[in-house]
Amino acid sequence: MSVLEQPLEYRRLAAPRENRGLLLDPPATDISEHIRRNISLREQTSADVDLHGRTLEELSRTLRRQFISAAIEYTRSYRDVDAVTLETAASSSAGDAPVLLAGHQPDLFHPGVWCKNFALSRLAEKNGATAINLLIDSDAVKKTRVRTPGGTLESPTLTPVAFDDLPPANVAYEEYSIANRELFDSFAPRVCEAISALVPSPLVETFWPRAIERANANGLLGLSLAQSRHQLEGEWGAKTLELPQSTVCQLEGFHYFTAHLLANLPRFFEVYNEAVHEYRRVNHIRSAAHPVPDLHTEDSYLEAPFWIWDAEDRERRRLFVRDEGEELRLTDRRHIDIRIAASPDGELDLATEQLAALTCRGIKIRTRALATTMFARLLLGDLFIHGIGGAKYDTLTDALLRRFFGLEPPEFVAASATLHLPVEHPQRSSNTTARVQQQLRNLVYHPETALKESEIAVDPQLREQAELKRRWVETVQTIENGKTRCRAIRSANEAMQPYVEGLRLELLAEGEQILAGIRSERILSSREYEFCLFPAEQLQAFLLDYLPARL
Numbered sequence: 001m002s003v004l005e006q007p008l009e010y011r012r013l014a015a016p017r018e019n020r021g022l023l024l025d026p027p028a029t030d031i032s033e034h035i036r037r038n039i040s041l042r043e044q045t046s047a048d049v050d051l052h053g054r055t056l057e058e059l060s061r062t063l064r065r066q067f068i069s070a071a072i073e074y075t076r077s078y079r080d081v082d083a084v085t086l087e088t089a090a091s092s093s094a095g096d097a098p099v100l101l102a103g104h105q106p107d108l109f110h111p112g113v114w115c116k117n118f119a120l121s122r123l124a125e126k127n128g129a130t131a132i133n134l135l136i137d138s139d140a141v142k143k144t145r146v147r148t149p150g151g152t153l154e155s156p157t158l159t160p161v162a163f164d165d166l167p168p169a170n171v172a173y174e175e176y177s178i179a180n181r182e183l184f185d186s187f188a189p190r191v192c193e194a195i196s197a198l199v200p201s202p203l204v205e206t207f208w209p210r211a212i213e214r215a216n217a218n219g220l221l222g223l224s225l226a227q228s229r230h231q232l233e234g235e236w237g238a239k240t241l242e243l244p245q246s247t248v249c250q251l252e253g254f255h256y257f258t259a260h261l262l263a264n265l266p267r268f269f270e271v272y273n274e275a276v277h278e279y280r281r282v283n284h285i286r287s288a289a290h291p292v293p294d295l296h297t298e299d300s301y302l303e304a305p306f307w308i309w310d311a312e313d314r315e316r317r318r319l320f321v322r323d324e325g326e327e328l329r330l331t332d333r334r335h336i337d338i339r340i341a342a343s344p345d346g347e348l349d350l351a352t353e354q355l356a357a358l359t360c361r362g363i364k365i366r367t368r369a370l371a372t373t374m375f376a377r378l379l380l381g382d383l384f385i386h387g388i389g390g391a392k393y394d395t396l397t398d399a400l401l402r403r404f405f406g407l408e409p410p411e412f413v414a415a416s417a418t419l420h421l422p423v424e425h426p427q428r429s430s431n432t433t434a435r436v437q438q439q440l441r442n443l444v445y446h447p448e449t450a451l452k453e454s455e456i457a458v459d460p461q462l463r464e465q466a467e468l469k470r471r472w473v474e475t476v477q478t479i480e481n482g483k484t485r486c487r488a489i490r491s492a493n494e495a496m497q498p499y500v501e502g503l504r505l506e507l508l509a510e511g512e513q514i515l516a517g518i519r520s521e522r523i524l525s526s527r528e529y530e531f532c533l534f535p536a537e538q539l540q541a542f543l544l545d546y547l548p549a550r551l
Contacts, residue, residue: 006402007278007282008275008278008279008282008395008396008398008399011025011391011392011395011414013025013388013391013392013414014388015112015388015416015418015527016416016417016418017418018418019418019419019420019525020417020418020419020542020546021417021418022115022415022416022417022546022547022550023388023414023415023416023417024119024413024414024415024550024551025391025413025414025415026411026413028550028551031123031127031383031413032126032127034383034411034413035098035100035127035129035382035383037411038382038383038410038411039098039382041408041410042057042060042382042410045407045408046060046407049405049406049407051256051257051260052256052259052260052263052346052347052348053347053348054256056378056379056405056407059253059256059257059379060378060379060380061095062252062253063251063253063254063257063379063380064092064093064095064099064379064380065093066251066252066253067099067132067243067248067251067253067380068089068092068093068099068130068132068241069093070243070247070248070251071089071132071241071242071243072086072089072241074241074242074243074244074247075230075241075242075243078214078217078227078230078231079227079230079231079234080234081241082239084239085130085239085241088124088128088129088130089130089241091128091130092129092130097128097129097130098124098127098128098129098130098381098382098383099129099130099132099380099381099382100120100123100124100127100129100130100131100132100381100382100383100384100385101120101131101132101133101134101376101377101380101381101383101384101385102116102117102119102120102131102133102134102384102385102386103133103134103135103136103245103372103373103376103384103390104116104133104134104135104136104387105135105136105137105139105173105222106135106136106137106173106222106223106225106226106244107141107143107173107222107225108143108146108225108530108531108532109530109531110419110527110528110529110530110531111417111419111527111531111534111539111542111543112387112416112417112418112419112527113387113416114531114539114543115415115416115417115542115543115547116385116386116387116415116416117133117233117238117240118233118238118543118544118547118548119385119413119415119547119551120133120238120240120385121233121237121238121239121240122547122548122551123383123385123413123551124239124240125239126551129382129383130241131239131240131241132240132241132242132243132380132381133230133240133241133242133243134242134243134244134245134248134372134376135173135222135223135226135242135243135244135245136173136245136372137172137173137174137222137223137244137245137246138172138173138174138245138246138249138307138316138366138367138372139172139173140167140169140170140171140172140173140316141167141171141172141173141176141221141222142167144162144163144164144165144166144167144221145160145161145162145163146160146161146163146191146530146532146533147159147160147161147528147529148160148161148191148194148195148529148533149195149198149421149523149524149526149529149533150194150195150196150197150198151197151198152197153198153423153424153520153524154520155516155520156198156520156523156524157523158523159194161187161190161191161194162180162183162187163183163184163187164178164179164180164183164184164221165179165180165183167179168315169315170315170316171314171315171316172246172307172309172314172316172366173220173221173222173223174220174222174244174245174246174364175309175314176220176221176222177219177220177221178215178219178220178221178224181215184211184212184215185212187204187208188204188205188207188208188209191204191532191533192204192205195533198421198423198524199421199422199423199533199534199535201535201536202532202533202534202535203531203532203533203534203535203536203539204532204533206536207228207229207232207532208532210228210231210232211224211225211228212224213228214227214228214231222244223244226242230242236540236543236544237544245366245367245372246364246366248380249364249365249366249367250356250359252352252356253379254375255351255352255353255355255356256348256352257375257379258306258355258365258367259340259342259348259351259352259355260348261304261305261371262304262321262328262330262340262342262351263328263342263343263344263346263348263351264344264404265302265304265321265323265328266302266323267404268305268400268404269295269302269303269304271399271400271403271404272295272305272370272400273294273295274403275396275399275400275403276291276292276294276396277294278399279291279395279396279399291392291393291396292368292369292370292393292396298320298333300322301320301321301322301329301331301333302320302321302322303318303319303320303321304319304320304321305367305368305370305371306318306319306365306366306367306368306371307319307364307365307366307367307368308330308332308336308363308364308365308366309332309336309363309364310336310361310362310363310364311362312335312362313334313335316366317332317333317334317336318332318333319331319332319365320332320333323343324339325343326341326343326346327339327340327341327342327343328340328342328343328351330365336363338354338358338363340354340355341354369393370393370394370396370397370400373386373390373394373397374397374400374401377394377397377401377409377410377412378401378405378407378410382410383410383411383412383413384410384412384413385412385413385414385415386412386413386414386415387414387415387416388414388416390414391412391413391414394412397409417542417547418527419527419534419538419539419542420524420525420526420527421524421529421533421534422534422535422538423524432514433511433514433515433518436507436510436511436514437511439507440504440507440508440511443497443500443503443504443507444493444497445493446493447493447496447497447499447500448466448469448470448496450500450503451466451496451499451500455499459499461495462496462499465492465495465496466492466496468488468492469488469489469492469493469496472485472488472489472492473489
């Protein structure tokens with residue numbers, strides 16, 4: 001079977017259920033071999049892949065130098081970069097050391113996501129690699145509040161605590177300045193007050209002043225959160241660089257790659273949609289929006305896997321492209337209408353310059369999800385560390401790399417973890433609700449089984465109904481007696497209901513108590529709470545001791 005014909009794989013990944021559970025796929029013992037295999041694969045094939053006159057090897061080599069240099073410059077703008085990291089980065093720029101990548105939106109996230117950053121640092125250290133975390137600031141701001149547990153152990157609550165006003169729809173992090181500084185600056189004390197009965201000293205108490213300091217420096221919500229978090233990682237020993245995706249999209253190599261993709265959009269459009277449809281079939285997904293929507297046509301335009309917006313209207317919009325011979329016409333189908341000199345067979349130097357010049361006009365073009373990881377895995381790094389969602393969706397990226405570029409895709413790692421708040425509480429099982437439901441059902445259809453023989457014996461009416469039901473149950477059902485038999489059994493059951501009413505009320509009360517306990521357990525055992533709600537000591541024990549020992 002050729003590379004182009006390989007079917008999509010279904011990758012079974014699930015978050016660990018147990019506290020301090022760790023998911024690493026493939027296992028840590030295999031990751032170094034995966035890095036070596038990815039490097040060997042790139043060396044064997046990238047020189048043969050032609051991108052409009054530049055080989056994949058040439059473009060990747062140039063891009064990595066630009067990428068690493070930009071990551072060092074950006075990271076140095078708010079924290080120190082140690083000499084060892086700089087030395088390794090120099091080796092990676094020269095092509096003598098690997099580059100490991102991870103990525104996430106620049107927001108607050110739970111420890112299961114945060115563990116990727118520390119795994120990235122540890123795996124890079126073990127393999128003599130440069131570790132760079134991509135801040136996907138081209139994603140839209142969706143969350144400006146943190147669901148914070150509070151109340152008591154017996155009756156916990158969830159309170160949304162805001163750190164900014166609700167954001168406008170579909171505006172990227174790179175464009176979003178903090179709207180309500182009063183909310184932002186007062187976030188930590190409000191969170192501490194809400195969670196104090198459960199977690200007396202959450203990390204937010206000492207972490208948030210960093211976020212305020214970074215907000216004073218840059219004003220952007222995403223960078224304020226990401227830079228303060230990265231500063232803390234550095235103090236905790238993580239040796240990683242970071243770089244916003246918005247900066248990556250300004251590199252010369254990115255503009256060249258974009259021009260190549262747009263010049264070959266009809267073929268990429270077809271490959272993309274076929275892969276998305278196959279993914280839905282393999283994973284039994286009915287929704288047309290998952291894992292990503294199809295690319296569409298409008299009039300004579302093809303949709304490309306990019307966002308576009310400008311200073312006039314900062315809302316992200318889909319990019320549409322039409323081939324006009326020696327030019328491509330790019331539009332948002334509103335007011336942006338530009339042309340670049342690109343065709344499937346021509347050179348791309350002028351198109352690359354034209355795309356670079358758009359920034360001066362306030363026009364921004366950014367990759368969407370699959371194109372972002374395709375670009376990163378193909379040209380920037382030797383191993384990408386995904387979370388669970390990204391790892392599942394990146395089987396689609398594998399298909400794009402195979403079917404569009406004709407390459408065997410580099411392997412990637414899926415990493416995630418589960419960490420519960422340090423709140424001791426009884427573990428509840430949903431099996432107990434099933435037991436109560438079954439017992440309530442038995443009271444309706446088999447009330448006599450819930451009553452003692454002595455109770456039945458002393459009550460003539462009850463004894464009569466129980467005996468009547470027993471005789472009909474033991475009577476073989478026929479076509480002639482079927483309806484009469486069914487009505488008689490139902491009538492006897494209904495007549496016995498007053499005798500089991502007390503038991504029913506007891507079971508209903510028990511069921512309510514069990515459900516309340518399960519609701520409490522779900523609140524207290526959720527893995528989704530942002531890292532800043534946890535005590536620093538618990539996070540350090542997990543991320544700095546437990547995690548590295550398993551890598």
